[in-house]
Amino acid sequence: MVTVNHQRVPRKRTYLMCSPEHFAVEYAINPWMDVTAPVDTELTVKQWDRLRETLVRLGHEVHLLTPERGLPDMVYAANGAFVVDGAVYGAQFKHEQRAAEAAAHRAFYESQGWRFIAPSETNEGEGDFAYVPEAHGGLILAGHGFRTELPAHAEAQEALGRPVVSLRLVDPRFYHLDVALAAIDDANIVYFPGAFSAASQKVLAQLFPDAVIADDADVMAFGLNLVSDGLNVVLNSEAAGLAEKLEAVGYHPVPVELSELKKGGGSVKCCIAELRH
Ligand code: ARG
Numbered sequence: 001m002v003t004v005n006h007q008r009v010p011r012k013r014t015y016l017m018c019s020p021e022h023f024a025v026e027y028a029i030n031p032w033m034d035v036t037a038p039v040d041t042e043l044t045v046k047q048w049d050r051l052r053e054t055l056v057r058l059g060h061e062v063h064l065l066t067p068e069r070g071l072p073d074m075v076y077a078a079n080g081a082f083v084v085d086g087a088v089y090g091a092q093f094k095h096e097q098r099a100a101e102a103a104a105h106r107a108f109y110e111s112q113g114w115r116f117i118a119p120s121e122t123n124e125g126e127g128d129f130a131y132v133p134e135a136h137g138g139l140i141l142a143g144h145g146f147r148t149e150l151p152a153h154a155e156a157q158e159a160l161g162r163p164v165v166s167l168r169l170v171d172p173r174f175y176h177l178d179v180a181l182a183a184i185d186d187a188n189i190v191y192f193p194g195a196f197s198a199a200s201q202k203v204l205a206q207l208f209p210d211a212v213i214a215d216d217a218d219v220m221a222f223g224l225n226l227v228s229d230g231l232n233v234v235l236n237s238e239a240a241g242l243a244e245k246l247e248a249v250g251y252h253p254v255p256v257e258l259s260e261l262k263k264g265g266g267s268v269k270c271c272i273a274e275l276r277h
Helices: 041-057 103-109 152-162 198-207 216-222 238-248
Strands: 015-018 061-067 081-084 088-090 116-117 129-132 138-145 164-168 181-183 190-193 232-235 252-256
Touching: 015 041, 041 061, 041 138, 041 190, 041 232, 041 252, 061 103, 081 103, 081 129, 088 103, 088 152, 103 116, 129 181, 138 152, 152 164, 164 198, 190 232, 190 238, 238 252
Parallel strands: 015 061, 088 116, 138 164, 232 252
Antiparallel strands: 081 088, 129 138, 181 190
């Protein structure tokens, strides 16, 4: 009998988050947003703070971006840029309502001395870009179809010097890559095949034959919108099925409640940008 020994090793991360003090659902730019559904801001802040504390407790460093009034989606800090090897590829939002967030992220990175590359193509940062450092020598996975435009993938490759694999998203409920796919360690991913075109599913199967495959219930519970340090996988508490699948292959699921932020169409990963040195 072959015994598979999954030795999962956590790696310390540096993250960027932005408090949801001004969070609201005032406009609808994805199918999850309902402007008539009430949002409990106090609860939103409480849940977000627990997420932040969880990351700190796991040994990670969390930087904070100052929230701005009039930018209710600014809590989704993952969308503001994409950082690889110390280089920052800036965002350019698709929707006018979020456009001003890009400058706030840029100011943060520039004040910290990061190398910032301004985009000229529409892209929503880590919402549509994921990095898998040990896969094929360091691979960027990129989504298009709803928010990020295809030319931004080529621009990111030139900015960051890593190969970018373009993946086409086909289901409006999964409008960003990070609601349908996530890196669970330095070499592997979890994804929901149904969010991608048939050809993109083929590409993912070729590149990641050992990927964890998520199902309908996992993706609808925002389970894929996770962050992992290689061992600990912080994910939405509603995604119990996905937590079980990850545990079965040696990861340590850390569930967090983020019911309020789901009303904006996001969860764990959307709130967290990774700063990769
Ligand atoms: N309301 C935001 C939007 O539609 C949610 C963004 C979620 N962020 C993410 N990284 N998927 O733009």
